[in-house]
Amino acid sequence: MLDIIKTIVLGRPKGIRRTILSKLFSESEDTSPNASFSSPMGSSEDVESPSVATNSLEPPKDVTPPEGFEVVLHKDALEEGQIVEVIIAGTAIAVAKANGEIYAFENTCPHAGGPLSEGALDCSEEHVHVRCPYHGWDFDLKNGACLTSPDSDVGCYETHLEGNAICVKI
Ligand code: FES
Structure with a gap:
């Protein structure tokens, strides 16, 4: 789920939008499922998977x-x-x-x-x-x-x- 949201917001891992955003905001290229998700608006707050918190x-x-x-x-x-x-x-x-x-x-x-x-x-x-x-x-x-x-x-x-x-x- 997090990967889908990340793709929607940031674009495909090798896509033009991701490349531009990476250069603008110096985002890591880490696309692993456990990678933290930093907002392109500059917030350093990680997005947690809601299923982990609610099902713990x-x-x-x-x-x-x-x-x-x-x-x-x-x-x-x-x-x-x-x-x-x-x-x-x-x-x-x-x-x-x-x-x-x-x-x-x-x-x-x-x-x-x-x-x-x-x-x-x-x-x-x-x-x-x-x-x-x-x-x-x-x-x-x-x-x-x-x-x-x-x-x-x-x-x-x-x-x-x-x-x-x-x-x-x-
Ligand atoms: S139902 Fe009467 S004491 Fe429990």
């Missing part, structure tokens, strides 16, 4: 997860205290980062279906809880136990960090 936190595609696991997120996609919903094989799963650890659990509250990924995390060194946004039931993310109503636990999923990938065992 996409789930890595070059990671092979352990057997039974699925790559769900880039390891830096979650900030401390954040919960996101991911869909794996048609199942909504909440993935949270708390105290530097990654937790994955069912996203659907067993009480009345509240989305736990929209709930609030409550963390200390001793516990990691999530509070359902609908009616405030609390769940222990270390084992899925419901702290508000017995026999209403949520399922938890094993997580694993492989390279830059957060993986969840389905």
